[in-house]
Amino acid sequence: MAVGNSKLTLPDYLFWDLDVSKLDLDYSYQLVIERVIQLGTLPQWRAAQLYYGKDRFLEVAKNSRQLSQRERDFTSLFTQSDYNAPSRQTGTPAKN
Template structure:
């Protein structure tokens, strides 16, 4: 298998393995037993439910005639992509959970969710529903929300201000 790693970066190596096995007309169970590995392990890997270990990766590389480390390198690229996605979600909450009408006057993608937390929290607690308020509490934490909104009620439309800042 001639493999250009560039086009496979970020894809779970199990999906690539599954494709390669189908291309070679190899069944997963006999392939797994030839490694020797548990068939369930290879099945979970090909479904993207389990990551490759260095040991299993070397066995697969040898069995498919790949350069040593190829599959594990793909696992590393996948892990990097997963970490990047996690990092991006830390910059802001899932924006699909907010109604567009809440931020009708601005592009939500351009908001700096850390620097502009006070107006964002205020707006959500003035106009948001209970689900949107909960997203903000989960993202910023109760302490930060209480700092801005005072004592609040997630179920009501308006915050209950016990302190004014």
């Protein structure tokens, strides 16, 4: 089972402590982004960044009281790295 809508679908285990049938991904964006940063897989990170936007993803990471400094630093570095480039997300080679 998964929680989400047509644009973003995430596994229930990210929200084990919530009633996922009542979770609004847009209203609870901070919680969703924090959980993806803490427990999500690489494809889930990319999906959340595409859904919320890179700027909102970084804003939540920067201002979160739930994330450790290590998680905030990694998020900042990873979102700006070549490994997070669109060509990596689709599996197509980057054009130089």
